[in-house]
Amino acid sequence: MTTQTSTRPGSRPALRLKFNLRDAGTLIGLFIIMVTFSFLSPVFFTVPNLLNILQQSSINALIALGMTMVIISGGIDLSVGPAAALSAVLGATLLASGVPVPLAILATLGVGALCGLFSGTLIAYAGLQPFIVTLGGLSLFRAIALIYTGGNPIFGIPLTFRSLINSDILGIPTPIVIVAVIALLLWTVMNKTPLGEYILAIGGNEEAARVAGVPVKRTKVTVYVLSGLLASLASLILIGRLGAAEPTIGSLWELDAIAAAAIGGASLMGGKGSIFGTLIGVIILGVLRNGLTLLNIQAFYQLLATGLIIIIAMLIDRATRGK
Amino acid sequence: MEQFRLTMRGISKSYGNAAALQEVDFSVRPGEVHALIGENGAGKSTLLNILSGVRGADSGEISVDGSPVQIRSPLSARQAGIAMIHQELQHVPELSVAQNMFLGRPLTRAGGWWVDKKAQLARATLILKTLDPTIDPDTPIRNLKVSQQQIVEIARALLDNARIIAMDEPTSSLTPREFDRLAALIGDLKATGVSLIYVSHKMNEIFRVCDRATIMRDGRQVGVVNIRDEDEESIVARMVGRKIDKPDHQAFVSDREVLRVEDLTRGSEVVSASFSVRAGEVLGVAGLVGAGRTELLKLIAGIDRRTRGTVSVNGRAVRNYSVRAAIQAGIGLVPEDRKKEGIIKARAVKMNMALPSMHRFTAAGLISQSRLGREALRVMGDLRLRPLDIEKPIGTLSGGNQQKVIIGRWVAADAEVFLFDEPTRGIDIGAKSEIYHLIEKLAQAGKAIVVVSSEMTEIIRISDRVLVMREGRITRELTGSAITEENIARYAIKDIDPGA
Numbered sequence: 023m024t025t026q027t028s029t030r031p032g033s034r035p036a037l038r039l040k041f042n043l044r045d046a047g048t049l050i051g052l053f054i055i056m057v058t059f060s061f062l063s064p065v066f067f068t069v070p071n072l073l074n075i076l077q078q079s080s081i082n083a084l085i086a087l088g089m090t091m092v093i094i095s096g097g098i099d100l101s102v103g104p105a106a107a108l109s110a111v112l113g114a115t116l117l118a119s120g121v122p123v124p125l126a127i128l129a130t131l132g133v134g135a136l137c138g139l140f141s142g143t144l145i146a147y148a149g150l151q152p153f154i155v156t157l158g159g160l161s162l163f164r165a166i167a168l169i170y171t172g173g174n175p176i177f178g179i180p181l182t183f184r185s186l187i188n189s190d191i192l193g194i195p196t197p198i199v200i201v202a203v204i205a206l207l208l209w210t211v212m213n214k215t216p217l218g219e220y221i222l223a224i225g226g227n228e229e230a231a232r233v234a235g236v237p238v239k240r241t242k243v244t245v246y247v248l249s250g251l252l253a254s255l256a257s258l259i260l261i262g263r264l265g266a267a268e269p270t271i272g273s274l275w276e277l278d279a280i281a282a283a284a285i286g287g288a289s290l291m292g293g294k295g296s297i298f299g300t301l302i303g304v305i306i307l308g309v310l311r312n313g314l315t316l317l318n319i320q321a322f323y324q325l326l327a328t329g330l331i332i333i334i335a336m337l338i339d340r341a342t343r344g345k
Numbered sequence: 346m347e348q349f350r351l352t353m354r355g356i357s358k359s360y361g362n363a364a365a366l367q368e369v370d371f372s373v374r375p376g377e378v379h380a381l382i383g384e385n386g387a388g389k390s391t392l393l394n395i396l397s398g399v400r401g402a403d404s405g406e407i408s409v410d411g412s413p414v415q416i417r418s419p420l421s422a423r424q425a426g427i428a429m430i431h432q433e434l435q436h437v438p439e440l441s442v443a444q445n446m447f448l449g450r451p452l453t454r455a456g457g458w459w460v461d462k463k464a465q466l467a468r469a470t471l472i473l474k475t476l477d478p479t480i481d482p483d484t485p486i487r488n489l490k491v492s493q494q495q496i497v498e499i500a501r502a503l504l505d506n507a508r509i510i511a512m513d514e515p516t517s518s519l520t521p522r523e524f525d526r527l528a529a530l531i532g533d534l535k536a537t538g539v540s541l542i543y544v545s546h547k548m549n550e551i552f553r554v555c556d557r558a559t560i561m562r563d564g565r566q567v568g569v570v571n572i573r574d575e576d577e578e579s580i581v582a583r584m585v586g587r588k589i590d591k592p593d594h595q596a597f598v599s600d601r602e603v604l605r606v607e608d609l610t611r612g613s614e615v616v617s618a619s620f621s622v623r624a625g626e627v628l629g630v631a632g633l634v635g636a637g638r639t640e641l642l643k644l645i646a647g648i649d650r651r652t653r654g655t656v657s658v659n660g661r662a663v664r665n666y667s668v669r670a671a672i673q674a675g676i677g678l679v680p681e682d683r684k685k686e687g688i689i690k691a692r693a694v695k696m697n698m699a700l701p702s703m704h705r706f707t708a709a710g711l712i713s714q715s716r717l718g719r720e721a722l723r724v725m726g727d728l729r730l731r732p733l734d735i736e737k738p739i740g741t742l743s744g745g746n747q748q749k750v751i752i753g754r755w756v757a758a759d760a761e762v763f764l765f766d767e768p769t770r771g772i773d774i775g776a777k778s779e780i781y782h783l784i785e786k787l788a789q790a791g792k793a794i795v796v797v798s799s800e801m802t803e804i805i806r807i808s809d810r811v812l813v814m815r816e817g818r819i820t821r822e823l824t825g826s827a828i829t830e831e832n833i834a835r836y837a838i839k840d841i842d843p844g845a
Contacts, residue, residue, distance in 0.1 A: 215710055
C-alpha cells in the first residue's frame with residue numbers, strides 16, 4: 023500500500039490509501055489459491071487451520087521481511103539460515119543455563135545483529151559482492167554453530183521461555199502477533215522514514231544515490247544488520263516451539279524467503295519491493311504447503327508446486343510490466 | 346586510375362532532429378596519413394563510426410579503391426579493408442596477444458570446431474616481428490604496456506590486410522618516446538601503401554606525421570588542407586569558425602568570495618587546480634574531453650578522493666572529504682550523466698528532489714510528507730517545472746525537466762555552490778534556454794556557480810570568467826572580451842611543448 027497526497031498546489035493535502043497494483047495482483051493470486059483449496063478440502067477454510075497456516079509461516083515471514091529490505095537495497099543475504107542457527111544455539115545455551123529470559127533474548131538478537139554487521143561491513147566498506155559475502159557467511163556461521171555444539175542439539179530450554187512463545191495474545195498465537203508488529207514496523211520504515219527512502223534510492227541507482235548525498239555505506243550495513251536481527255528473532259520462535267536448538271536449522275530458509283519476496287513483487291535488481299507484498303507471498307507459500315498436506319500430497323510435490331508458483335509469478339510479472 | 350584509396354561522399358547522419366553529419370565528403374589517398382580535425386561534437390566520431398561499420402549513414406556513398414562498398418557492420422568494414430583502432434583499446438585482457446589478434450575469427454581446423462592455436466601463434470609472431478619484436482604473442486595482453494597493446498591492435502588490423510587504418514586519439518596514453526616509435530611505425534606502414542586516418546587534438550603530432558588534414562565543424566566538412574602549407578593558427582581558426590557575439594549577459598558578480606579551491610590534485614587527472622568563485626559569479630570551465638574538467642568537479646563535490654589540496658566554502662575548509670561533507674558545506678553537483686549519476690528513475694520527483702535534505706522534512710524519525718510536498722511544489726514551481734507533478738516517477742520526465750529536478754535538489758538543500766557538468770546535454774533547444782535562465786537566476790540569488798561545458802557557444806554565453814583546462818591543469822583564465830572561441834580552443838588544444 024502506498025499513500026499519496028494531492029498534487030494540486032493550494033489544495034489541502036488529502037490522504038488516500040492507494041493499493042499498489044502489483045500487491046492487488048498478488049492478493050488475487052492468493053485468493054484464487056485459497057478458493058481452490060477450500061473446494062478441494064473441507065478442513066481448509068476453518069479458523070484453526072488458517073491460524074495454523076499463519077503460525078507455520080511466521081518464521082519464513084520474518085526472514086522474508088528482512089530479505090525484502092536487503093533485496094530492495096540491491097543486495098541479497100544468503101546467510102540468514104545459518105545466522106539463525108548460530109543465534110539459536112547460543113540463545114538455547116543461555117536459556118538452558120538459567121540466564122534470565124530477557125537477557126537471553128537480547129543476547130540472541132545480538133548474535134543475529136553481529137552476523138549482519140559482519141556481512142554488511144564487508145559489503146559496504148570493502149565493496150565486496152553481496153552474493154559472495156553472504157555465501158561465505160553462510161558457510162562461516164554454519165561452521166561456527168556446528169563446531170560450538172559439536173553437531174549436537176541443545177536441550178533444556180526452560181518452560182518460562184517456551185510458554186512465552188507458545189502462548190496467545192488476545193486469542194492469536196504469539197508468533198503471528200510478533201510478525202504483525204514487525205511487519206508494521208518495517209512498513210513504517212520503508213514508507214515513512216528517511217531510511218526507507220535511502221534503501222529505495224540505493225537499490226534504484228546506487229551511484230546517483232551517492233551523488234545525492236545518501237549515506238550509502240551506513241544504510242547498507244543497516245539492512246544487513248536488520249536481516250540478521252530478524253533471523254535471530256525467527257530462531258527464537260523456533261526454539262521456543264521445539265524446546266531445543268539444533269545447529270542444522272535454517273537450511274534453505276533463504277530460498278523460501280527470496281521466493282516469498284519475489285512473489286510479493288521485489289525485483290532482484292533492487293529498487294523495488296513491498297512489505298505487504300512479501301507478506302502475501304509468504305502466505306501464498308504457506309497456503310500451498312498446508313493445502314497440499316491436507317490433500318495428502320507428498321512433500322516432493324509440494325516442492326514442485328512451490329517452484330512452479332515462483333515461475334508463474336515471475337511470468338505474470340513480465341507479462342504485465344514488460345520489464 | 347585510382348587517385349584515392351578511400352572516398353566518402355555526401356555522408357549525412359541525423360539522430361532524431363539533431364544533424365550529426367551534413368553532406369560530408371572525405372577522401373584519403375593511398376599511402377597517406379590524413380588527419381581528421383575538429384572540436385568535440387564536430388562529427389569526427391560519427392564519421393568514423395560510419396566508416397568502421399558501427400553506425401549506418403542516412404545517405405551518401407563510400408568507395409574503396411574506386412569500387413563502391415556497402416558497409417553495414419564492423420565485419421563488412423573489415424572485409425572492405427578498413428580497420429579502426431579506438432581510443433579505448435578493445436581487447437580481452439585475460440587472453441593472449443595471439444588470441445586477441447584473432448578475436449572473432451580464429452584460425453580453425455576440423456571444419457571450424459578446433460581452434461588452431463599453434464597456427465595463430467605462428468602468424469602472430471610473423472606480423473609482430475615487423476612491428477615490435479619484443480612482444481611475446483603468448484603472454485596475456487594485459488601484461489603489455491598500453492603502447493604495446495596499441496601495436497597489437499595495429500597488428501590485428503594488418504592481419505585483415507587492412508589498407509585503411511583509422512586511429513582515434515592514439516597517443517592519449519603514450520609517452521613522447523612511445524609516440525616517436527609510433528610515428529616511425531606509421532612511416533613504415535605508409536611505405537607499404539597503407540592509408541592512415543589520424544584523429545587527434547595534438548597539433549604537434551599532426552604536423553609531424555600527417556600529410557593532409559580534413560577539418561570538420563558542426564557536422565560539416567569545412568576544409569581540406571595540405572599540412573605543409575598551413576600553420577597551427579590557420580587550422581585552429583577554421584576549426585572554430587567566426588567569433589560568436591555574446592548575447593546580453595547580465596553579471597551579478599559580487600565581491601564576496603564563496604568558493605576557494607587551492608592546489609587541488611588527484612594523481613595526474615587533476616593537477617594543482619587553484620581558483621575562486623564569488624557570489625553571483627558564473628565560472629565556466631572549458632577544455633577537451635579528458636582534460637580533467639569532470640574530474641575537477643567530482644573532486645570538489647567530494648565524490649572522488651583528492652591526493653592533496655583544499656576546498657573552502659565561505660572561508661571554511663571542507664574537512665574529512667566525502668559527498669556528505671561537501672553537501673553539508675553547501676556544495677551541490679548536477680552531474681554530466683543524469684541517467685547514471687543523477688536520477689533514481691523509479692522514484693517520484695519529490696523524493697529525488699528531497700534526497701539530500703531529508704532531515705529538513707523529518708520529525709521524530711518520520712518523514713512529513715505534507716511538508717516535503719509543499720517544499721517540492723514551491724521549489725519546482727520556482728524552477729518552472731511543467732507540468733508541475735511531483736508525484737510522477739522522475740524517469741517519465743523529459744531530459745530538461747529531469748535536469749530541473751536535480752537543480753531543485755540543491756536549491757532545496759540550500760546549496761551555496763552549484764557545480765554543473767554539461768548542464769544542457771541531451772536537452773532540446775527550447776529547454777536549453779530555460780536552463781540558462783535558471784543558472785542566471787541562481788547567480789542573481791548570490792550563488793557561486795561553476796559550469797563545465799564542451800559547447801563553446803554555451804560557455805561563452807553564460808560565463809563571467811572562463812578557465813581553460815588541458816591535461817589536468819588549468820592553463821588559462823579568460824575574462825571579458827578575451828572569452829572567445831579562438832582563445833578557448835587555443836589554450837585547450839595547443840601543445841606548448843611535447844615533453845612537458
